[in-house]
Amino acid sequence: MSEFTHIKENGQPGMVDVSMKAITLRTATAQSIVCLPQDIVAKFNNGEIIAPKGAVIQTAIIAGIMAAKKTGELIPLCHPIGLDDCMVSIQLKNDELIIQCTTRVTAKTGVEMEALVGATLAALTIYDMCKAMSHEIIIKETKLIKKTGGKKDFESA
Secondary structure, three states: OOOOOOEOOOOOEOOOOOOOOOOEEEEEEEEEEEEOOHHHHOOEEOOEEEEOOEEHHHHHHHHHHHHHHOHHHHOOOOOOOOOOEEEEEEEEEOOEEEEEEEEEEEEOOOOHHHHHHHHHHHHHHHHHHHOOOOOOOEEEEEEEEEEEOOOOOEEOO
8 A cells, every 4th residue: 555645546636535434523633824024004993804806814714714614625635624613803913914723523524624624715815805905915824723523623723
């Protein structure tokens, strides 16, 4: 058997066979950080930034949820799963928007890719909606914060 989970015996790529796995509650939280220039931070008011395209934070939250739901269609070998829950939160800390996407499912496979895709698409939506005001926006990082369920749990240090 290959040491790579997505490479089959014949050397071809394929999905991981989860048919024999147990159905368990699985959760994941991912985070993306978007650094904003001060002229955009100054527009932050009551938890929102109003840009020429509209309400940035609310739109990014909806985009993140929509993206998480479509993960199986975007990542070639990712299993399509029906999420039980998806929450996206966005908080301003100094000049950074901290985006967290938490996904939850009772299934045979985990939801960390859904959380990562949700956080990433929320960050890209912020960039898209704010780029008319500045191109000095930096999407600094996206990472898995925590996952539970399946073979092993994970929490970043």
